[in-house]
Amino acid sequence: xxxxxxxxxxxxxxxxxxxxxxxxTIDQANELDAIHVSKTAIHSAQEKDDQITADLLRKIxxxxxxxxxxxxxxxxxxxxxxxxNYLANQTTGTFG
Ligand SMILES: [Fe+2]
Numbered sequence: 001x002x003x004x005x006x007x008x009x010x011x012x013x014x015x016x017x018x019x020x021x022x023x024x025t026i027d028q029a030n031e032l033d034a035i036h037v038s039k040t041a042i043h044s045a046q047e048k049d050d051q052i053t054a055d056l057l058r059k060i061x062x063x064x065x066x067x068x069x070x071x072x073x074x075x076x077x078x079x080x081x082x083x084x085n086y087l088a089n090q091t092t093g094t095f096g
Pocket of ligand 1: 030031034063064067
């Protein structure tokens with residue numbers, strides 16, 4: 001299992017943000033990493049003619065892609081809320 005050593009290291013990393021936008025950004029990066037690792041593992045399983053493992057990894061890949069989409073939506077919503085709040089603050093006339 002020497003070929004899977006890197007996969008184990010990537011899956012054991014844990015990064016946590018202090019604020020929501022940072023958490024979502026880190027989550028997005030982690031999901032993209034998981035997608036890359038899943039695709040690499042699927043390719044490896046296919047090379048070894050292990051279709052059962054490849055099928056299981058494809059299901060995991062689909063979950064990771066869904067989670068990446070969710071994180072992307074959260075990031076977009078956060079950006080829209082930030083802009084809305086910023087514009088509201090700019091138009092309320094803080095200077096009188
Ligand atoms: Fe995930």
